[in-house]
Amino acid sequence: MEVTINLSESLEQNAGKYFDKAKKLKKKIPGIKETIELNKSKLSNIKIPEKTKKSIQKKEWYEKFRWFISSDGYLIIGGRDATTNEILIKKYTEKNDIIFHTELPGSPFVVIKNPHVSKIPESTLSEAAEFCASFSKSWKSGRTTAEVYYVNPEQLSKEVPSGMMGLPKGTFMIYGKRNFIEAKLNIAICNINEKIMSGPLSAVKKSAQKYVEIIPGSDKLSDVAKKVQKIIGGDLDEIIRALPSECTIKK
Template sequence: MRKHANLNANPLVDFKKFRWFYTSKKTLVIGGKSAMQNEQLLKEFKKSGKELLVFHTALPGSPFAIPLKAPEKLTKQEKEEVAAFTACFSRQWRAGKSEAEVHSFKLSQIYKTKQMKEGTWGVRGVVAKQNAKLELALTRQEGVLRAVPTGTITRGSAWKAIKNTRTKKPITLRPGKINKEYLLAKLQVLTQEAISERELISALPSGGFKIE
């Protein structure tokens, strides 16, 4: 598997089995799809001894998202993108929320006790807090369809948005009532791209959608 140049070292996990995307600055971000994957990610990265930032929503039910770049090298824009990714792939999307509070902290701050269930970790010390909007854009990264924070495909980004061929504007997805089957048909018409059901389902959060 090809590794991204920004990682400085090989990922400790096969990232394509998880939630993942690259920021506008090409930093790889990995997040768990489930409590089991969240547990695996945190254990592996804690074991590595690397100091990285971790993102999670204030409420339960989100990935632990980890950008694979030294915390001091992450830009403010990248942190906003990771926070938005964390919020979008949380239960808040399925609940139809427009934004969510996201916390970030260092790997060295988290701890685990025997009483904590799988996927649950404690955090010591101060956490950074920010509100993130739940909205996604579509792009292709490593040849794979990805639903990424809208900030990831803004001007100057390394990635190009998949656009509405009629309006020439990027497709934006927000929480709504459209199911994935109807969304697939709609996107195929709007984008004129051969998007498969499998890749779309893999790219998107759980819940309904609104297209803008």
């Protein structure tokens, strides 16, 4: 504390002034303490809202592809384009999986994951075929069904017959017997624990009570996604990623 001495006054006079100031301050101390306690009480009653943090869910490896869970519980994955088709077959397909493609060009490769080496039910085979057909060019053509075949992984190869040019990215040669299914085109979309899933109606109905059926149409994709979001919630960008192009909501 800095003390200022008035040289024109005696030492006793200076001391007296500081003594008087000290007495005045001492009288104020109880009031100051009371004010502090009062403010403490007020502050303790103020409810400070917690910041709501948007939960960031860890994405599963298969979410970079199209995917759904079949009504029998099998994970089914489809490529989005030539690059993801190539990655799906080369990196994520194992010997006990089943691979689907439409008979006509212009579809994703679709894979039923079979890690437990079980006999895959007919219902799951049908749903995988429907998924493959619905995300193929057949969706835009106005057709209601498409011919889809399935094969084993060892039947796919990048090797081509002698004299034939190499295959472009995302395409493979198919050798051996193909198993054909006439698949219906149908897609529904739902929200499972903040993960947006689109797949055949039968599979979606098994996974969620609230869902939206999607049919071919010419509505703007973002508009369709916003309508879907109002019904099932979820992230708008993820809904857009899960929808087929050129679609609308079934009324």
